[in-house]
Amino acid sequence: MFKNNRFIAAALALVLGMSSCTDRFKDINTDKNDPTVVSPGALLGNVIFEAGKTISDRNMDIMTDVVQYSSGKIGGQRSFANFNWSPDTGEDLWDMIYLNMTNVRDMNEKAAALDQKAYEGAALVMEAYLMSLATDAFGDVPYNEAWSLESNILRPSYDTQELIYDSLLVKLDRANQLFANDEIGMITGGDFIFDGDVEAWRGFGNALQLRLLARIIKQDPAQINKFAEVAKRPLLTSNAMYTFSGVAPDLSPVSLWRETDFNLRRLSVTMAELMNDLNDPRRSAYYERPSGETEWVGCPIGYTIAQFDNDKNNPRYATLNQSFLNNGAYANATFMSYAEQEFLLAEAVLNDWISGDAEIHYNRAVTSSIEFWNNYGANGLSAAEYLAQPTVAFTGELEQILTQKYIAQFANPYEAWFDYQRTGFPSLQLDHTAKINNGDHPAKRFMYPSFEAMSNHDNMRAAIDRTMGGVDNINASIWWSK
Numbered sequence: 001m002f003k004n005n006r007f008i009a010a011a012l013a014l015v016l017g018m019s020s021c022t023d024r025f026k027d028i029n030t031d032k033n034d035p036t037v038v039s040p041g042a043l044l045g046n047v048i049f050e051a052g053k054t055i056s057d058r059n060m061d062i063m064t065d066v067v068q069y070s071s072g073k074i075g076g077q078r079s080f081a082n083f084n085w086s087p088d089t090g091e092d093l094w095d096m097i098y099l100n101m102t103n104v105r106d107m108n109e110k111a112a113a114l115d116q117k118a119y120e121g122a123a124l125v126m127e128a129y130l131m132s133l134a135t136d137a138f139g140d141v142p143y144n145e146a147w148s149l150e151s152n153i154l155r156p157s158y159d160t161q162e163l164i165y166d167s168l169l170v171k172l173d174r175a176n177q178l179f180a181n182d183e184i185g186m187i188t189g190g191d192f193i194f195d196g197d198v199e200a201w202r203g204f205g206n207a208l209q210l211r212l213l214a215r216i217i218k219q220d221p222a223q224i225n226k227f228a229e230v231a232k233r234p235l236l237t238s239n240a241m242y243t244f245s246g247v248a249p250d251l252s253p254v255s256l257w258r259e260t261d262f263n264l265r266r267l268s269v270t271m272a273e274l275m276n277d278l279n280d281p282r283r284s285a286y287y288e289r290p291s292g293e294t295e296w297v298g299c300p301i302g303y304t305i306a307q308f309d310n311d312k313n314n315p316r317y318a319t320l321n322q323s324f325l326n327n328g329a330y331a332n333a334t335f336m337s338y339a340e341q342e343f344l345l346a347e348a349v350l351n352d353w354i355s356g357d358a359e360i361h362y363n364r365a366v367t368s369s370i371e372f373w374n375n376y377g378a379n380g381l382s383a384a385e386y387l388a389q390p391t392v393a394f395t396g397e398l399e400q401i402l403t404q405k406y407i408a409q410f411a412n413p414y415e416a417w418f419d420y421q422r423t424g425f426p427s428l429q430l431d432h433t434a435k436i437n438n439g440d441h442p443a444k445r446f447m448y449p450s451f452e453a454m455s456n457h458d459n460m461r462a463a464i465d466r467t468m469g470g471v472d473n474i475n476a477s478i479w480w481s482k
Contacts, residue, residue, distance in 0.1 A: 272298025
């Protein structure tokens, strides 16, 4: 859209320049409220908003089922939890990433030309966020040759995950330096995450780099030194998220769903068992019990419609919290939480990647998550009371850290998906139809979208042959999880 506006503006300027109009006529006929040059801030705002909408919607529509935050009555298009996936399952995510990356690249170029270091750094951070999500969710994807229409590249090749990660890590280092050397700030607005706080963006970029490094250390142990270096930089002190105002058109996309679609989801037996055993106060923020029900009852994984309808317990199953549907400001788009960062640091200490006190990071992570969800209906134990329980108090075990991280990542289930593939925690076992379709574990990746098979078939096929033995397989391991 922005490119089209730029071309229209250029054509209009040419016509006016060739006419015999006077300077006064041009002044009169110039709409000062319709800018012909898009600022880096306008591009940043559009990227954040569009990414936030899609992430929030896909989180609730697909990913809560995939990582067993929810389960329930499955049928027709609602077959995600049973892993009856198609090339269209991840299509919306792919579209969002590649359309947004056009604006990210434009923002980077404009900011560099104007020497607006904060926006250039933010462009690199959003590129790392979007493209790491693309390659983690799909595998090898177009990158270096993508967005190259000016070079007449209409069918970009698919780059390996290793190459993409190498490039993103370099760009995050560059972003850190740009933020550190910025002197003018985000002067044209558009920062819907940190409201123009450049140091907060610096922390987000560095925390994001820790996330990516943790993914690849198994494949490249030399990255432990890099992790330790980045961990000493400024990091997040708050959540990196887009918060919907609840005023149209800035509504959570989940609030626009049909009630029947929303209510297909139930509290899963996986989360019910975990949170009940821990007396977790976040249950009432994530879920809602049927009227008159006093217990938190979870639905088995992988039910068909018939299995659900024939289960005498189905009236007792908790649903997802109705506020996600009824309140346009309830569901936030979380790019990265402070809790995730602190869980990463606690894990790093246990694994001897860095020095420090794992318990302090663990307690900060749990406290941050509970205090955040206190604003959205969590009730019961305070964070301090929760941590004082023997079942929650820090034990120095990696499984405990990752299980608590899993509970805390409810608003960011893509990361729970990737963490499960990286670590195997917590145990996510399939049952019923899900097990028949996919064995004993969730899918590991999305299939490539169907339009890629039509528009970029040869390059897509080369990636499938190179990494999956010729079959576009949802159970093919992502590079860093092998």
